[in-house]
Amino acid sequence: MNLPDYLRCVEIKELLLKMGIHSIPDLKPVVFEREVSSTKTVEIQNPQLAFAEKLKLEAVALDQVDVAIGKDGIIEVNGIKACAYIKKQKQGVNRYNKTSTYRYHLCKCQTIEGMIASGRKDRYVSTTRSDGTFPVIDQSVYPACEIEVTLELCKNCKILLESKGMMPKPYSLKVFFDRFQPEIPSKIRKTEQVIVKEPYAPNHREIADRYKEQANFICQICGVDGSSKRFCIHLHHKDGDGNNNNNSNLSVLCTDCHSKQPHHPHMLKNPTFVMQIQEIKILRREQGIPQLG
Ligand SMILES: [Zn+2]
Ligand SMILES: [Zn+2]
Ligand SMILES: [Zn+2]
Structure with missing residues (x-):
């Protein structure tokens, strides 16, 4: 049974109030x-580093990366200086000598300019592999097969590099990258917006x-x-x-x-x-x- 709430009774309440x-x-x-809201600076692993490691070992399709031409005129993929070449080669591969008549590029030469202008990046791959050997697909045989061949530097790129004083003597891709590839920091600073009470x-x-x-x-x-x-x-x-x-x-x-x-x-x-x-x-x-x- 519930007891009545006396405090809800007006008379009783009035009486209590009068009594103080x-x-x-x-x-x-x-x-x-x-x-x-404040900003916080945090150090994170540089995502560029993992990509740079991959690029040393593999040829990455140019249409899958950010392609730009650096201030020095060198091709950059995701901010890393790299060379570019055509991977699927219709002719010119010599399977015995493991060579090809195709060239690789480092600069915004006529060929690369044409590639950029036509938007035909998809034929090209890029790499920073520096032993002078490149994986290509020889399409002169059926079925086409992948083979590693030696490629020479494009003649126009060579002229451009010489004009910029970026042509080491003797030249090799390894010497070029050793000298001109900036060190990639392992950590980068990033500012984050945080809301604190x-x-x-x-x-x-x-x-x-x-x-x-x-x-x-x-x-x-x-x-x-x-x-x-x-x-x-x-x-x-x-x-x-x-x-x-x-x-x-x-x-x-x-x-x-x-x-x-x-x-x-x-x-x-x-x-x-x-x-x-x-x-x-x-x-x-x-x-x-x-x-x-
Ligand atoms: Zn009151
Ligand atoms: Zn008061
Ligand atoms: Zn070139």
Whole structure:
């Protein structure tokens, strides 16, 4: 069996209030923190490194990488200087000598310029393999088969390299890469955007607003709901010290109950508060809450 809730009985509540028996519950603490966005620098493994290792061993299709021409005019794939050549060779492969009449390129020579202009990157592969031997597919035989052959540097590329002073003597691809391939850093720094929660000192206005919100704008003494007249709901500091925002020192009160707190009779001399008390009395009547003596 449920016992009746006597505090819901208007007469009993009225009587208790007249006897001054009411307790003001402490407000729950409000955490004042805000989200701030900041940048953090982290060191990560350079993704270029793994690609550079792969490129030393394999020929990678040019249409699968970023192809650019560096400031020095050298072909770069994913930012790494590399040579480019046609892998599927229709003729010119000498299977006995393991040579081919095809050439590999390092510069933006006429051939590479033509390749870029026509968008026909798909015929080309790139590599940084430096022993002068290249895997090609000999299409002069049926079925076509893969074979490693020696390729020479394109004549136009050679002229361009000489004009830039980038033609080592004696020349080999290994010497070229050793001299002109910049060191790839193993780690790179990356900045990340992070959102962190940070405690902060709120102003008085904000403290009051947040606590009133937390109490749903309901007076902690008489229970009047002031959410429709929020200016009639105050944050009261029990010890009279407006800077003491400890939870145990705070309560949310309607103007009427507030004016009845110790050391608050001055409120009744303020016409604004007197007007607010009238509003509270109207709200109480509407909400079936007894008026206090
Ligand atoms: Zn060339
Ligand atoms: Zn009240
Ligand atoms: Zn007060």
